[in-house]
Amino acid sequence: MIIGRGLIANLFTERDGDGTVFFASGVSNSLETREEEFSREENLIKQTISNNPEKTFVYFSTCSIYDSSKTGSDYVLHKLKMEQLVKHSCNKYLILRVSNAVGAGGNPNLLMNYLMRSVNNKETINVHTKATRNLIDAEDIKNITFQLLEKDELNRIINVAYIQNYAIIEILEIIERFYNKKLELNLIKSGSGYDINVPDVESYFKINGLTDKESYLCKILEKYYS
Numbered sequence: 386m387i388i389g390r391g392l393i394a395n396l397f398t399e400r401d402g403d404g405t406v407f408f409a410s411g412v413s414n415s416l417e418t419r420e421e422e423f424s425r426e427e428n429l430i431k432q433t434i435s436n437n438p439e440k441t442f443v444y445f446s447t448c449s450i451y452d453s454s455k456t457g458s459d460y461v462l463h464k465l466k467m468e469q470l471v472k473h474s475c476n477k478y479l480i481l482r483v484s485n486a487v488g489a490g491g492n493p494n495l496l497m498n499y500l501m502r503s504v505n506n507k508e509t510i511n512v513h514t515k516a517t518r519n520l521i522d523a524e525d526i527k528n529i530t531f532q533l534l535e536k537d538e539l540n541r542i543i544n545v546a547y548i549q550n551y552a553i554i555e556i557l558e559i560i561e562r563f564y565n566k567k568l569e570l571n572l573i574k575s576g577s578g579y580d581i582n583v584p585d586v587e588s589y590f591k592i593n594g595l596t597d598k599e600s601y602l603c604k605i606l607e608k609y610y611s
Contacts, residue, residue, distance in 0.1 A: 386440065388433055392491035393445050393483070396527040405534065406437050409445045411467070413492065415460045423463045430467060434474050441477040441539065443530065444468065448484045448519065448546055451579045468542065477539050481530060484546035484581060487605050488523025496520070497556075501610050504560060509569040512557060516576025517550040522605050525595070529586050538585070546581040548590050549598045559602050
């Protein structure tokens with residue numbers, strides 16, 4: 386069973402009929418403050434768990450929980466509350482904290498969609514030189530999730546993110562080399578980032594030869610933006 390219609394939810398259509406609930410519907414905007422949006426997700430989680438008590442419940446949370454600039458925000462507090470709700474309501478669950486997913490389609494305001502739209506429109510891009518982000522191919526999220534389920538890695542909270550962060554300026558430099566074009570950048574000395582520990586998924590990237598961060602991003606560009 387798949388709950389949601391976005392980038393993450395669409396990854397799991399091939400497993401729609403098995404004994405797993407893939408819950409990828411809810412508040413995705415880290416700047417959200419409307420109580421009705423938080424209540425909507427909470428009520429949907431409660432209803433879905435109640436209607437499917439025998440199924441493994443996979444909840445897609447966020448690595449934004451580790452962002453010190455969002456500590457205490459309505460969004461982070463809500464996501465932590467939803468994790469606890471799943472943890473205490475399900476016999477079998479898997480909570481996956483996901484970083485910045487990159488895939489086909491998705492919200493146009495996602496980082497890579499925004500950057501590539503700006504590049505294609507030949508717009509000047511404001512770059513916060515101290516900002517970093519963790520980019521992960523949506524296909525890798527799917528593969529890692531399936532592996533964790535197959536290994537029965539249940540009743541745990543696991544970070545699903547790439548093994549290294551990218552500076553925003555680094556992402557744009559790789560884009561410049563990949564497309565062989567000069568971008569118009571406005572450099573701003575500000576921004577921040579946060580580290581994500583990935584002990585449970587690090588071996589996936591090593592086994593699949595995905596440890597070179599420039600090569601990894603180039604494959605993402607080729608797959609989704611060529």
